[in-house]
Amino acid sequence: RIVTEGMKLFQIIVIGVATFNSAVAVTKPTFRLPIKGRISDALRELCLPDVNLPDTSILKDKTLFENLKSLTILSSSDLIKFGLIAQSITNKIKGKEKKNNACGLLTDLHDFYIDSVVQHKELLPQGYKYFGNSDNVENLKLMLQNNPFYASALVYKAGSSTFAVNSVETGDGPKSWYSMLASALEDSYPRINAVFSSNMELLSFTEVDPTTGKSIKSTKTKGEAAGDLLYMMTFYAESFHALIHIFHYINVVAIGEADSVYPMLSLWSKPYISNVALKYEEVENALLPDKGGVLTGGAWRTKDPVLVKTVLREMLCKWGSCKTATQFVDEFLFKTLPKGKVRQAGLLPEFFKHVDLIAPFAKELAGSFESYDKQSYGKANRAIEKVLSNCGEGVSSIADINNWIQLMSVTGIVHGSTLSLSRMLITEEMLKRVSNSLTYTQVDSSLAFTAAGTIVGIIEDRHVFSSSLSLETAKGAARLPANLLELISTLFNPAARVKLLFTLKTISTKTPALDPLSKEILLKYDALSTKIKKDFYLNLYKDKKKFTSQGWILSDHCPDGVDGKQLTITTYI
Numbered sequence: 001r002i003v004t005e006g007m008k009l010f011q012i013i014v015i016g017v018a019t020f021n022s023a024v025a026v027t028k029p030t031f032r033l034p035i036k037g038r039i040s041d042a043l044r045e046l047c048l049p050d051v052n053l054p055d056t057s058i059l060k061d062k063t064l065f066e067n068l069k070s071l072t073i074l075s076s077s078d079l080i081k082f083g084l085i086a087q088s089i090t091n092k093i094k095g096k097e098k099k100n101n102a103c104g105l106l107t108d109l110h111d112f113y114i115d116s117v118v119q120h121k122e123l124l125p126q127g128y129k130y131f132g133n134s135d136n137v138e139n140l141k142l143m144l145q146n147n148p149f150y151a152s153a154l155v156y157k158a159g160s161s162t163f164a165v166n167s168v169e170t171g172d173g174p175k176s177w178y179s180m181l182a183s184a185l186e187d188s189y190p191r192i193n194a195v196f197s198s199n200m201e202l203l204s205f206t207e208v209d210p211t212t213g214k215s216i217k218s219t220k221t222k223g224e225a226a227g228d229l230l231y232m233m234t235f236y237a238e239s240f241h242a243l244i245h246i247f248h249y250i251n252v253v254a255i256g257e258a259d260s261v262y263p264m265l266s267l268w269s270k271p272y273i274s275n276v277a278l279k280y281e282e283v284e285n286a287l288l289p290d291k292g293g294v295l296t297g298g299a300w301r302t303k304d305p306v307l308v309k310t311v312l313r314e315m316l317c318k319w320g321s322c323k324t325a326t327q328f329v330d331e332f333l334f335k336t337l338p339k340g341k342v343r344q345a346g347l348l349p350e351f352f353k354h355v356d357l358i359a360p361f362a363k364e365l366a367g368s369f370e371s372y373d374k375q376s377y378g379k380a381n382r383a384i385e386k387v388l389s390n391c392g393e394g395v396s397s398i399a400d401i402n403n404w405i406q407l408m409s410v411t412g413i414v415h416g417s418t419l420s421l422s423r424m425l426i427t428e429e430m431l432k433r434v435s436n437s438l439t440y441t442q443v444d445s446s447l448a449f450t451a452a453g454t455i456v457g458i459i460e461d462r463h464v465f466s467s468s469l470s471l472e473t474a475k476g477a478a479r480l481p482a483n484l485l486e487l488i489s490t491l492f493n494p495a496a497r498v499k500l501l502f503t504l505k506t507i508s509t510k511t512p513a514l515d516p517l518s519k520e521i522l523l524k525y526d527a528l529s530t531k532i533k534k535d536f537y538l539n540l541y542k543d544k545k546k547f548t549s550q551g552w553i554l555s556d557h558c559p560d561g562v563d564g565k566q567l568t569i570t571t572y573i
Contacts, residue, residue: 047284048246048313049306054390056257082116082456083449090449093440098432106428109448113426117456117564123537124551124563125544132552134429136226137202142553143230143424144200144347147417148333149237151347153178154196155336163198163345167191167232168208176336177315178236184307185235185300187211188436190220192229198345202226231433234421235300241418242287242295243312244411245571247319248272249280250396251408252570254387258380258401265369265380265401267514268522271462272408275572286450288312299434299447313395320388320396323403325358325410333414350557353532354413354464354567361465361525362405368518369401377401408570412464416567418454420553425451457573460560464567467519467526533559533567 044053089109114121114130121128132139143150144165153176154163168191169179182191187210194205205225207218218225252273259266287294288309296305315332322328334342342348370377381400388396398404424430426448434444461468537558540547547554555563 046246046250047288048309048316051246051250051313051316051392051395052390053250053253054387056253056387083453085112085116086452087449090445090452093445093448094442096440098428098438098440106426106431106448109426109452113423113452117458119564120561123561125541125548128548128551128563130552130563131423131427133549134427136223136230136429139424139429139553140202140226140230141196141200142550143233143421144196146348146350146553147237147420147556148348148351148414149240149417149421150233151342152176152240152333153233153236154334154342156338156341157195158338160195161198162203163196163200164194165196165229165233166193167229168193168210168213170208170213174336177240177311177332178233180311181236181239181308182232183210184302184304184311185232186303188301189232190225190228192225192232194225194229200347205229227429227433230424231430234425234430235295237418237421238287238425239295239308239312240315241415241421242283243315243319244415245276245279245283246312247316247411248276248408248571250388250391251398251404252276254384254398255404257383257387261379261383262369262373262376264372264376264515268365268369268518271466271468272570276570279571279573294447294450299443299450317394317396319407319411320391320394320398322407325355325362325406328407328410329355350532350536351413351417354529354557355410357465357525357528358406358409361521362402362409364521365405365518366400366402368515368521372515372518409464412569413567415571416464416565417556419458419565420556422451422455423552454573455564458561458564458566458568459572460566462566462569462572463529463560464569465522465525465529466569467522529567530559533557537562 044055045051046053086109089112092108093106110131118124118130140150144154144163145151153165155166155173155176156162157164166176166179167182169175170193189210191208191210192205193208195203197203202222205218205220205222206215207220207225208214209216220228255265255269256273259269285293288296291297291305293305294300296302296308302308318332319328322331330339343352369380384401384404385399388398398407431440431444431448434447435441437444537555540551540554540558551563555565557567558565560566
């Protein structure tokens with residue numbers, strides 16, 4: 001027992017040192033901005049074609065620059081600690097047979113994830129299935145009903161009053177964003193076109209030749225076809241996910257510029273900014289490099305990485321043209337469906353409850369900022385427009401704070417649903433489809449590690465509509481030591497030392513308070529959103545059988561921390 005406890009203590013020390021060193025490393029002035037080349041008058045090209053970051057004062061002014069690159073220390077340290085052990089677990093998968101998960105290695109990763117990430121296990125029913133089951137048909141149905149990434153791939157077949165997901169478009173109707181991105185993948189992937197009832201029951205499927213668009217004879221069971229379709233759709237979902245990171249990065253640079261001319265605004269906007277630049281850098285280097293990234297030839301084998309980025313740029317331009325959250329939903333998310341058809345079919349019920357709060361929230365909050373200081377508000381709007389209108393032709397026409405709040409909020413709510421789709425990626429049914437090998441390869445192992453890492457680091461209260469103005473010191477974060485003994489203990493704990501330094505820096509900074517009206521509006525909409533999440537959780541808990549088997553997907557819309565989920569305020573994780 002002494003040896004065991006000693007090893008645990010040693011592990012904690014190693015992790016603490018690594019966490020401290022890593023946190024210090026990324027907060028030094030040598031932090032590498034995710035832009036190419038030196039800061040100059042030239043526009044910086046980002047990882048999508050003809051998408052640029054203009055030369056703004058936020059990149060020149062030291063104080064503003066520090067704000068832009070500020071980190072969510074707790075989120076980053078959680079990821080570092082998780083990664084140290086998760087890497088060794090996923091490496092053990094390599095060379096093992098994929099058949100029936102006989103070695104139990106994915107179970108090891110699942111158990112470690114549950115122990116590390118899910119903090120409020122007491123809120124879940126006994127026997128809760130954190131990674132669902134291997135029923136691909138059921139999982140596909142749940143994703144289409146509840147997850148906006150997957151639901152956005154649907155098209156409507158008016159003649160039969162059914163829905164479809166087409167991996168290959170065979171008619172003259174509007175092309176889905178999904179089919180456009182799927183066409184960039186190698187022909188070796190099975191292309192499944194499927195038909196669904198309004199309740200998302202899988203009615204039929206066809207395997208299609210990607211080059212001719214013609215049906216081919218298939219020997220697949222419905223479960224196998226559903227699994228193949230889920231994996232292809234998850235490529236689209238993760239590409240969509242990566243684009244939210246790019247969109248948020250561009251937008252937080254713009255709001256940072258607005259803060260420079262309207263300082264009071266920063267008291268509200270700072271929680272949006274932390275970690276977003278760092279996460280963009282991860283997207284550029286790991287997911288969307290020119291070749292060999294997760295989405296450009298790595299986990300998903302692409303025959304045309306350029307097409308992937310071209311389609312993503314087209315999607316980005318569509319987002320930037322939207323003025324409201326409703327426009328984003330109607331004209332981007334469900335562009336292939338008749339207006340109102342998604343609600344009529346009862347899809348995404350919880351998603352829409354939160355989306356419906358966005359327009360009044362943005363109107364009231366922007367109005368409050370304007371009434372507090374009309375002149376500075378006008379300057380802030382012009383600063384936002386100046387930055388975003390110079391990010392590339394057609395990239396963004398977002399021109400004011402109301403518009404900014406609406407688009408950041410709706411994409412933040414969508415981003416919250418990455419927590420179930422990324423978890424699904426580290427199930428046997430998905431992971432075994434990554435490579436053609438009968439055994440797990442380095443590519444399989446790397447995707448398991450990457451997917452697990454993207455859903456670590458949730459900080460409670462950092463959600464859309466949050467009213468907390470100091471999210472870094474929210475529940476579970478750092479506080480000052482209560483006595484001398486605790487202070488000594490803190491100084492000898494590297495991770496706690498980082499939190500203490502951050503707390504001292506926070507309380508030593510004299511900043512004016514947010515105006516009372518704006519604070520009241522934030523509290524109002526935080527309460528409304530929280531009530532929606534709590535009511536959903538309580539109703540879900542009443543049906544424990546359903547919650548136990550389907551909660552790993554449905555809990556995306558539960559209160560913060562339930563099954564490690566959250567409707568994230570930004571792409572800070």
